[in-house]
Amino acid sequence: MPELITGSAKPLILVVEDEAPLLTLLRYNLERQGFRVEEAADGEEALVRVAEARPDLVLLDWMLPSLSGLEVCRQIRRRPTTRDLPVIMLTARTEQQDAVRALDTGADDYISKPFDMENLLARIRALLRRSGTIASKGVLAYQDIRMDQDAHRVFRGGRPLHLGPTEYRLLEFLLQHPGRVFSREQLLDAVWGRDIHVEPRTVDVHIRRLRKAINGPDEPDLIRTVRSAGYALDAESP
Structure with a gap:
């Protein structure tokens, strides 16, 4: 699958979450993407884990037993060895002022529950690229289509395109x-x-969806169907 992390030095993510079902879901999806995962069920355990083996990124729930996620984040930022450790705050709180508090405390990103797993994974990869843990992927382009892989955004002729996860990977x-x-x-x-x-x-279904997403009125179809062979990103000759 695209975006899988491979190699011997797989990034280590510490997931700090006291809801067992969500913890299991996060572990499953992160490991599928090639990450190593450590767990902590409360704030005090999280700080112990960070001290024992510095992770590459922390997914940190706001509402935790013993110490809140905000206090854990503050203590991470106070320690010289973890001052630059990427932190994403997970929370059921949705007020704008809560997002501001999380970011002011030192979190690098903030995402509200329930969240889209693809969105969360994209944010994790973006932070790890920014920190240099995994290599930046850069930009892919063909004719007037431009894909910013780090930001997980696609444009055609400067206008943003809205793609589902499968259509994104296909493109x-x-x-x-x-x-x-x-x-x-x-x-x-x-x-x-x-x-x-x-x-x-199933490929035909997603190709149709991709065509609908990327081809506006009066724009040439950039996906060529080759009978009995398959598909190509290749503008048809006029």
């Missing part, structure tokens, strides 16, 4: 190989993964 793969024709089976392996069973015709 990202095609942008990496412009002009090359891929069969449905090759796209399934590259975008969905070899260990996930998906019908080949």
Whole structure:
């Protein structure tokens, strides 16, 4: 799957969360993306974990037993060894002033529950790139389409495009190989993964959605259908 973290030095994420079901969900999704995960169920345990083995990033719940997430964040920022440690605050609080408090306390980012997992993963990767833990991915472009992989945003002719997670990954793969024709089976392996069973015709559905998202009125279709072969990011000749 795209965006997987590979290699021996996989980033370590400390998840500080006292809700067991959410903790399990976060661990599952982070490990699927190739991260190592440590857990802490309260604020005091979180500070012990950070001192024992400095993680690369902390996912920190606001409402915790013993010490609040805000106090944990304050103490992380006071320590010279963790002053620059990336912290994302997770909270059920939705008031704008709460976001300001979290950021003023030293959190690098703030996301409200319930949250979209793809959005959270994108923010984690962005912070890890900013801190130099994982390499920056940069920008992909073809004709007037531009994909900022670090910001997880796509533009055509300067206007933002709104893509679902699968359409984003599909376009990202095609942008990496412009002009090359891929069969449905090759796209399934590259975008969905070899260990996930998906019908080949599913690719057609997502190609239609991708076309609808990227092609505005009077704009040429940049996805070419090659009969009996597959698809390519390749403008049709007039």
